[in-house]
Amino acid sequence: MPGLGELRNARIDKPATASPGDRRMDLNTRIAQFEKMAADDPNNELGHFSLGRAYLEAQRFEEAAAALKRALDVNPQLSKAYDLLGEALERAGQADLAIEVLTRGVTVADERGDIKARDAMIDRLRAAGADVPPLRAAAAARGGGAGGTAAGAAGGMAGPAGGQTVEGFQCSRCGRPSGKHEKPPFKGAVGQKIMDHVCVSCFREWVMMGTKVINELGLVMANPRDQATYDSYMFEFLQLEQ
Known part of the structure; x- marks a missing residue:
């Protein structure tokens, strides 16, 4: 039986465009899957995050907010979760709470170097009409120190086990500037992207989480559609842009 790396490199056929009814059914199916994943493992941040995003897509804003809050309880460093939670609260009519969440999210994203999420929340x-909190980059420019750099953002934390320290590298998930892969974990553009943006430690966490995803969703990795589902979870967990 081929390994996950070999299956991951197989060509994934692009599915035909779905009708609005098919998309609604697919969304309901995904919500049911995410609800099961979150219920089966209350500490599964990916399950809660994915459930919150699916609820938001379904315009179930209060449920989205609850799921995203739970994701942040499990992992307060999920920059994108703050952005989505702020949107859910805004659309649920809780503007003041949304501003509070977004303000905190800007600070977290800025410290992690998650520029895209930070700028979305600033917008x-x-x-x-709310104030934007001070940014580390601006503070570094005023003070002339390294506090606004990726290394400064790490706050002196030890790097993840394994990997190497390379100038300019910062893990998309944990924000640390060390632990870069020495070579791609598997072939192809996605393997290269993981090497460039994800530390060894966080990718090891994904390997364990990915096994849960396969088992809980009943994915068959030889199926191109299931491979695509697996990849979407992987990108969410590692906080990579697809």
Whole structure:
């Protein structure tokens, strides 16, 4: 039987465009899957995060907010979860709480170096007429220190086990500037992207989480559609842009 790396490198056929009814059914199916994943493992941050995003897509804003809050309880460093939670709260009519969440999210994302998530939340704050919290980059420019760099953001934390320290590298998930892969974990563009943006320790965490995803969703890795599902979970967990 081929390994996950070999299966991951197989060609994934692009599915045909679905009708609105098919998309609604697919969303309901995904929500049911995520609900089961979150219920089976209350500490599964990916399950809660994915459930919150699916609820948001279904315009179930209060449920989305509850799921995303739980994801942040499990992992307070999930920058994208703050952004989605802020949106869910805004659309649920809880503007003040949304501003509070987004303000905290900007600080977390800025410290982690998650520029895209940070800037999206800054845009939301400005649109709401709220103040933007001070940014580390601005503080570094004023003070001339390294506090606003990726290394400074790590706050002196020890790097993940394994991997190497390379100037300019910062893990997309944990924000640390060390633990870079010495070679891609598997072939292809996605393997290269993981090497460039994900530390060894976080990828090891995904390998364990990925096994849960396969088992809990009943994925068959020889099936191109299931491979695509697996990849979407992997990108969410590692906080990579697809």
